[in-house]
Amino acid sequence: xxxxxxxxxxxxxxxxxxxxxxxxxxxxxxxxxxxxxxxxxxxxxxxxxxxxxxxxxxxxxxxxxxxxxxxxxxxxxxxxxxxxxxxxxxxxxxxxxxxxxxx
Numbered sequence: 537x538x539x540x541x542x543x544x545x546x547x548x549x550x551x552x553x554x555x556x557x558x559x560x561x562x563x564x565x566x567x568x569x570x571x572x573x574x575x576x577x578x579x580x581x582x583x584x585x586x587x588x589x590x591x592x593x594x595x596x597x598x599x600x601x602x603x604x605x606x607x608x609x610x611x612x613x614x615x616x617x618x619x620x621x622x623x624x625x626x627x628x629x630x631x632x633x634x635x636x637x638x639x
Contacts, residue, residue, distance in 0.1 A: 550632070557628035559585040559597070562621050566601050570608050594621065 563584030567577035588597045598617045605612045 554628050558625040559588045561624040
């Protein structure tokens with residue numbers, strides 16, 4: 537529990553950064569499959585980040601991305617999306633660990 541006027545625990549901050557980075561990477565991956573690039577891909581990635589924050593968690597995020605892919609490209613199994621999401625979580629964790637070692 538965080539008291540008013542204090543900082544949240546470091547673990548919470550780190551988990552948030554990993555989740556946000558993961559969602560961005562996942563959003564860029566999905567954007568590529570949707571045929572988006574450049575600014576459009578960045579906008580879609582931000583949409584994925586916001587969807588995870590606003591939605592009820594990963595399940596809703598996966599449903600939303602699956603629906604986008606099905607609507608505009610082709611159906612994709614949500615298990616495939618979950619595997620990709622986990623892969624991007626590992627990548628995000630590694631990237632942030634490397635960045636933390638440099639600072």
